[in-house]
Amino acid sequence: MNYTAALIGTGRIGFSLGFDKKREQPASHTMALLQNKKIDLIAGCDSDEEKLDAWKNFVSKKSHRKDIKTFQTSESLFASVHPDIVTVAVNENSHLSECINAINSKPKLVILEKPVALDSLEAEKIRLATQKNNVPVMVNHERRFSADYVAAKEFLSKIGEIQSVKANLFSGLRVYGEKYEASGAYSLLHDGTHLVDIVHFLTDEELKNPIVTGIFKDEQGDVRNFEAHFETKKIPEITVSMSGRSKFFAFEIDVLGTLGRICVGNGYAKYYLREESKLYSGFYSLTNQKIKLPKKTGYFSNMIQNAVDFLDGKSTLKSPLEDAIKDLRVLEEIRALLKDENSASIRSATNCR
Ligand SMILES: NC(=O)c1ccc[n+]([C@@H]2O[C@H](COP(=O)([O-])OP(=O)(O)OC[C@H]3O[C@@H](n4cnc5c(N)ncnc54)[C@H](O)[C@@H]3O)[C@@H](O)[C@H]2O)c1
Incomplete structure (x- = not known):
């Protein structure tokens, strides 16, 4: 079974670190999602139009898909597509709003960039939203x-x-x-x-x-x-x-x-x-x-593979939200x-x- 995915935030960790020749690749969510055979990356979102266009060009070419969709807000993305996996890679001060938007769209899994949020009050709101909607969240603490x-x-x-x-x-x-x-x-x-x-x-x-x-x-x-x-x-x-x-x-x-x-x-x-x-x-x-x-240490590809294994029912999440909230x-x-x-x-x- 394949899983569709969308990326919110096409900045460094979302996209451009994937071009750093010195880093072990894949080093961005885009590259890691594209490399996993069980994932179809179908949509991206960034408030920065220029970054979003560059992302769409690259992903369309790499995935040989003409129907990659892009949006400048996550609200418009979720009104149009319903991916199985939503990756949230926006700046820290938008983790709360963007993670909650992602959870409310009821995907099978949310992958959230670290840190969970600006403080534990915000993190608690995310935790309550995951419980209410029964949507699991994993956090990209990559060394795990x-x-x-x-x-x-x-x-x-x-x-x-x-x-x-x-x-x-x-x-x-x-x-x-x-x-x-x-x-x-x-x-x-x-x-x-x-x-x-x-x-x-x-x-x-x-x-x-x-x-x-x-x-x-x-x-x-x-x-x-x-x-x-x-x-x-x-x-x-x-x-x-x-x-x-x-x-x-x-x-x-x-x-x-x-x-x-x-x-x-x-x-x-x-x-x-x-x-x-x-x-x-x-x-x-x-x-x-x-x-x-x-x-290769596989720090990024193993994280995405853990997400797939979790969705396939073969593994637990190795970096669950609860652990990141403790951090x-x-x-x-x-x-x-x-x-x-x-x-x-x-x-x-x-x-x-
Ligand atoms: N796991 C790691 O090792 C690692 C490494 C780098 C960054 N990060 C984390 O990833 C997150 C992003 O960092 P970055 O360095 O990629 O930042 P960045 O500024 O390069 O990228 C963030 C992107 O999100 C977009 N954005 C912000 N708010 C948005 C919103 N509400 N809707 C749509 N787009 C929005 C910005 O326009 C930008 O393109 C941070 O939380 C950071 O701590 C993690």
Whole structure:
């Protein structure tokens, strides 16, 4: 059985990242939907007419269909077509309205870009709409589908008791500023959702009651650094660390066990176990284990395949809405502490000089 699909938002993740020659492809919803043999991409929507025209030209050629439909609002799209899958890839501040519109059109599945929404009040409205209409939503936290992270999760059972988890995101984007809450254009929400989600995915632990240290604010008062520390019954130290003043981009997680260690980040994956040391008699050292990984991580195509398998009744959703809402709650707890002007942990650009 084939499934029809429509895309709301033909911007970077919706469309144009699919042309980035350095990225593992498919790297956009359009390319991933087109590549899946069980999906017919039939319609697209974007408020930007120019982007929409470019998208229609490309998709018509690629799919050899002359009847690809385009619309500048999702309301007009749903009045005309009724796709089985609706992908929502608009900017954060439109996730609520566009996801609700998609759910109300009663497709078989909605694929929603991360983060779920600007805050958990909005996320709760989405959750209620899914319940009322009985429409499942999956969220594109892509690392859950990526072979290197899936292998890390499988490898975890070999590294003994977990001593610590460190998850880092380093970029040049501000981490948090109150004035960006309405647009969602800050890294705590934008990238932090991936960081918290991968900790949840790998450990199955619930992150709660963080202690936040190392807050650094720039001259505009925007947060540029912080570390959030969590402890759970099983893991004594989980650190989520973000920088927004790095002149490079890095995403990485390091899990230290009593028998081994896992280090996975953008472009690398290392899986270590203790073995008799080659360097010192009577000692054990960590030795890199050769894990066979596919050439491609499949982060995007596996996500779309999970959607198809779910619709075929062969799999559960690997990145369900509920999990993504938990991620958002953690980010909100951190955000509340970053907003606390009296925090002893705050250093600023001015008092550092
Ligand atoms: N999973 C990932 O790794 C990843 C990567 C990049 C972006 N994203 C997420 O994807 C979403 C989009 O990001 P982007 O970088 O593609 O942004 P973008 O600005 O490039 O694209 C968004 C598109 O949505 C359109 N749009 C916005 N509101 C709309 C509306 N109400 N109706 C119709 N069209 C509308 C815009 O015109 C634009 O073309 C964001 O939530 C972002 O966080 C996820």
